[in-house]
Amino acid sequence: MVFAPLVEMNDGRSIPVIGFGVWQVPDDVVVDATVKALEVGYRHIDTAYLYHNERGVGEALRRSEENLRLITDTVPALIGYFDHQEIYRYVNKGYADWFGFAKEGVLGRPIRDVVGDEVYTDISHHVKQALKGQRVSYEYAMHRAGGRIAYARSELVP
Numbered sequence: 001m002v003f004a005p006l007v008e009m010n011d012g013r014s015i016p017v018i019g020f021g022v023w024q025v026p027d028d029v030v031v032d033a034t035v036k037a038l039e040v041g042y043r044h045i046d047t048a049y050l051y052h053n054e055r056g057v058g059e060a061l062r063r064s065e066e067n068l069r070l071i072t073d074t075v076p077a078l079i080g081y082f083d084h085q086e087i088y089r090y091v092n093k094g095y096a097d098w099f100g101f102a103k104e105g106v107l108g109r110p111i112r113d114v115v116g117d118e119v120y121t122d123i124s125h126h127v128k129q130a131l132k133g134q135r136v137s138y139e140y141a142m143h144r145a146g147g148r149i150a151y152a153r154s155e156l157v158p
Helices: 027-039 054-074 093-098 111-115 117-131
Strands: 006-008 014-016 080-082 088-091 136-143 149-156
Antiparallel strands (some): 006 014
């Protein structure tokens, strides 16, 4: 994994100082080169419309994302990502299955809508702590079909 210092942009976001440049790399070559760069840890791809290889860079990003989704969907863990408005932006298959949804049924929805009012009431203060930058571990109980209760342990990593 490449660890590079970050530089803050005008909009407040940070990007790595070191990037993978694709200037003058033909579109048919840039796909494999960019996939390899992402595999070794590059997270800043320096590209521009005038390079005429944006199709290849886009294809490399799609392949990388597909690989990541394949991995996270097969990991025996529940993985979810939500933003500061408590809206889900990513979940793996296990996470969606746990709450009784298809992955597409979770994305774009608030945490409360997915986990239900009872669970949300129990976990909301943990969510708020994580959104303030604290790593949080907690346990909760959830009523399942047939009246059984499922217990889970979660870890929120800011």
